[in-house]
Structure formats: C-alpha cells, structure tokens
Amino acid sequence: MRNLFAFIYRFRAFLVFVLLEVLCVFLIVRYNTYQGAAFFNSANKYVGEVLEFQSGITDYFRLANVNSTLARENAVLRQELLQYRRASLIDSTSNLDTTFFAVTDTLKAYPFVLHAGRVINNSVRRTNNTLTLAVGTADGVEPGMGVIASNGVVGRIKTVSKNYSTATSLLHSQMLISAKIKKNNTMGTIKWAGGDYRTALLDYVPLHVKLAKGDTVVTSGFNTVFPEGIMVGTISSVAKEPDKSFFTIKVKLAVDFAQLSYVYVVDNRKTAEREKLEQNAGILPNEE
Numbered sequence: 001m002r003n004l005f006a007f008i009y010r011f012r013a014f015l016v017f018v019l020l021e022v023l024c025v026f027l028i029v030r031y032n033t034y035q036g037a038a039f040f041n042s043a044n045k046y047v048g049e050v051l052e053f054q055s056g057i058t059d060y061f062r063l064a065n066v067n068s069t070l071a072r073e074n075a076v077l078r079q080e081l082l083q084y085r086r087a088s089l090i091d092s093t094s095n096l097d098t099t100f101f102a103v104t105d106t107l108k109a110y111p112f113v114l115h116a117g118r119v120i121n122n123s124v125r126r127t128n129n130t131l132t133l134a135v136g137t138a139d140g141v142e143p144g145m146g147v148i149a150s151n152g153v154v155g156r157i158k159t160v161s162k163n164y165s166t167a168t169s170l171l172h173s174q175m176l177i178s179a180k181i182k183k184n185n186t187m188g189t190i191k192w193a194g195g196d197y198r199t200a201l202l203d204y205v206p207l208h209v210k211l212a213k214g215d216t217v218v219t220s221g222f223n224t225v226f227p228e229g230i231m232v233g234t235i236s237s238v239a240k241e242p243d244k245s246f247f248t249i250k251v252k253l254a255v256d257f258a259q260l261s262y263v264y265v266v267d268n269r270k271t272a273e274r275e276k277l278e279q280n281a282g283i284l285p286n287e288e
Contacts, residue, residue, distance in 0.1 A: 067262065068118065074150070075116040075264050111270040112227050114148075115139050117165070119260045124197040129171040129257070131155060135265060136163045146225040146266035152254030153177060153190075153232050154263050156225060165265075171197050171257055178223055179232050182216040184209065190217070190232055190251065197257050199236065202249040209247070211238045217251050224271040 008015065117135030135141050137160050147154040147167045155169040168175055170192060177190035179202065186209045188202045202217060215235045221228025233251040241248055 068116075074262075075114040078114055078150070078264060111268050113140070113267040113269065115141055115265040115267060116262060117141070117265055118262055120164075122257065122260055123169075124171055124257045127173050127194060129169040129197075130158070131167045131169055131260070131263075133165045133167060133263065133265070134163065136161050136165050138162050139265075140267055141165050141265050142267075144225070144271070145268070147263050148226065148230055148266060149255050149260060149263050151231060153219060153226060153230055154255055154257075154260070157265060167263075169257065170200065170253070170255075177226075177232065178220045179217050180220040181205070181209070181211070181235075182218050182229075187220055187222075188217075188249070198253055200233065200251050200253055202235070202251050203246065205247045205249055207240060207245065207247060211235060211247065211249065213237065224268045224274050226266060 115135055117133040117139070119131055120134050121130075121132035123129045123131075131147070131154070133141075133147075141157060141160055143157050143160055145157040147156060153170055155167045155172070155175065157165050158168045159166045170177065170190070172192065173194065175192065178187070179190045180187050181202075186205055188205045190200050190202055192200045205211070213235055217232040217235065219226040219228060219230040219232060231254045233253040235249055236252040237250045239248040
C-alpha cells in the first residue's frame, strides 16, 4: 500500500493530466453531435473487431463438436445416396420382362445403415495396419461391419468396446475385398501387397477381359459387409505376365489413408439372416 501511495505521489502531475484529458474527451463527445457520432462509430468498429476475434476463438474450440455433427449429417445423406443408387438399379431391372420374375419388397428394402465415427488412431506404414475409431457398441457398432470413407472403402471392424472400436485397414496383409470393374462387371479381389499405401492389387481378372488405365474399381456387393458400388480406386497399370493366367493389375486407391479423419461404419441389418442361411447350406463366404 505504501508503494502504491508513493507511486501516485511521484506521478501525481501526469495522473491529473490524464484525468483532465479523459474529462475533456467526455465533455466533447457528450455535448457535440459530430464528435459524438464519430467517437461511437469508431468505438463500434473496434468493439466489433474484438467480438469477432472472441467469436473466432470460441468457434475454434467448438470445431470438434461441429465436425461430429457434420459427420452424422453426412452419414444420413450418404445413406440416402446409397438408397437412391439401389432404387435406380431396381428401376432398371423393372424395365425388363417381368413375366418370369417380380421386383419384391425385400429387394426394395435397403438394409444398410451408416454410423459416423472419428478416427483417433491410424497407421499406414506397417505390414498390418489398423484404425481406432471413437464409436462403439453404444452407437450400434459390432465386429465384422464394414468401414468406408466419403470417397471409398477403408476396412472392417475387428474389436468393439462401449465407446471405441478398432478396424482392420484395407492396408493389411490379410484383408481381401470382393470387387469388380465397373464398366464390365468383371469380378476380382483387392489385396494390398505392402509398400505404397496408395496402391493395391486387383487379382483374378482373366486375360480375355479388355482393360484400360483409369477404369473404375468398385465393391461387388457379393458379401454382407459393403454395399455394391462403393468406390475402391482406379486402375493405374495393367501387365500380362507369361507365367500367369491372370492380369497383374495395380489399382490407385480412392482413399488417402494418411488423411483419414472421419469414417462411416456400415451396418447391414440382414447380415445374420444371410450368413445363417449360407452356413446351413455349406456355402463358403466371399472375401470381405
């Protein structure tokens, strides 16, 4: 307290000068219309800038919640898009002669539901890469479900807890994806051979099939994991080797696994029914 009084006494002249200046500015602004308008306009400008800066900081710390909300909305929209594609396929089928068959309500019922999840751990440099997602059984996720991103296939759920799950990435030595070439429906199997995380192999495509660089590769829909037509990638090179009866095809993957932030877990509500039927019939499952 003594130091405060000593400071005020030492700078008393300067402090009195400042107080008088403030009083003068107040009187000028208070009793002069032009000066008052100019002052308040300037004050509003600076207050607005301060509030905008404050709002920017607040919005920055709210980005996680905003992104989660957008991801859930995108999941709903993507699900509707998949339903639209299926409806288009049914419409094209219904244009055929229906004397011997009919498009049933079962075919029209779309079984896939998407759950949005944030990627909280990911690897791309290992032989067997995995992902950890901030979504679990509380969100309806179960082992075996497929995982896709906005631009293509990602992998398959392996283990699940209440709020988290791990997924086997497509970049895994034991991960196989049943796929097809979109332009001619030729079936094949996508497998990552290691090395470049942007490139995989499309196996078992016979030599008589006409292929071209840039052809699109999508999921076949021959299993319960992924809907038909989900993007896998595009053919980057085709080689015919003399000692093989199939092409050696490299596919540039549509998903950049190093940039994954949000994904969608594919919940097929009819998986149990189909798998039980095929198991009873002794049918071997297709690749994931």
